[in-house]
Amino acid sequence: DQQVKQNSPSLSVQEGRISILNCDYTNSMFDYFLWYKKYPAEGPTFLISISSIKDKNEDGRFTVFLNKSAKHLSLHIVPSQPGDSAVYFCAASEGVGFQKLVFGTGTRLLVSP
Amino acid sequence: DTAVSQTPKYLVTQMGNDKSIKCEQNLGHDTMYWYKQDSKKFLKIMFSYNNKELIINETVPNRFSPKSPDKAHLNLHINSLELGDSAVYFCASSQVGGLGYTFGSGTRLTVV
Numbered sequence: 001d002q003q004v005k006q007n008s009p010s011l012s013v014q015e016g017r018i019s020i021l022n023c024d025y026t027n028s029m030f031d032y033f034l035w036y037k038k039y040p041a042e043g044p045t046f047l048i049s050i051s052s053i054k055d056k057n058e059d060g061r062f063t064v065f066l067n068k069s070a071k072h073l074s075l076h077i078v079p080s081q082p083g084d085s086a087v088y089f090c091a092a093s094e095g096v097g098f099q100k101l102v103f104g105t106g107t108r109l110l111v112s113p
Numbered sequence: 114d115t116a117v118s119q120t121p122k123y124l125v126t127q128m129g130n131d132k133s134i135k136c137e138q139n140l141g142h143d144t145m146y147w148y149k150q151d152s153k154k155f156l157k158i159m160f161s162y163n164n165k166e167l168i169i170n171e172t173v174p175n176r177f178s179p180k181s182p183d184k185a186h187l188n189l190h191i192n193s194l195e196l197g198d199s200a201v202y203f204c205a206s207s208q209v210g211g212l213g214y215t216f217g218s219g220t221r222l223t224v225v
Contacts, residue, residue, distance in 0.1 A: 044156070
């Protein structure tokens with residue numbers, strides 16, 4: 001029973017263009033959402049988060065959009081850079097206590113020069 | 114000066130053996146976790162400890178026993194290893210109200 005889903009296992013984008021990574025969730029109790037980035041042989045690193053009271057959060061080239069009615073969030077990277085090539089995980093939790101993050105299966109992003 | 118460090122990075126062992134993975138964090142966080150990433154790349158929580166107290170145990174077989182001697186350490190001991198235990202195990206820590214987890218670099222366990 002996968003409560004957080006990333007249906008695209010991979011995405012290829014050219015340098016300078018926009019990357020859009022998508023995530024869907026089923027648990028309506030989730031109210032805090034995070035994106036993590038993972039390079040090979042390293043642990044995931046926190047990228048950006050959004051609370052359910054917002055529909056958009058921006059941090060430099062990274063923007064996360066939340067559509068609560070559709071139970072959908074997306075991560076936009078503009079402009080994409082080759083160093084952004086990594087696996088991106090969407091995660092969700094009930095509350096901000098971070099007692100339990102539920103992760104999606106990840107989307108591998110490849111940004112080509 | 115690594116924030117969350119786990120050892121060993123790689124572990125290859127035979128079925129039936131007992132092994133341990135160690136984790137330490139120097140961030141002063143009060144909560145630590147073990148996550149398992151299986152062959153399908155699914156990252157799933159196993160255990161969570163807050164100030165040395167077990168708060169989450171996600172239906173993990175009792176062959177897996179976490180131990181937290183203090184809030185900076187959370188070790189994972191696995192008895193009678195099985196082929197299906199092969200995975201990457203990530204330790205993580207967090208502070209309530211902080212911005213998500215800080216993960217270690219993972220331990221790739223291979224059971225042969």
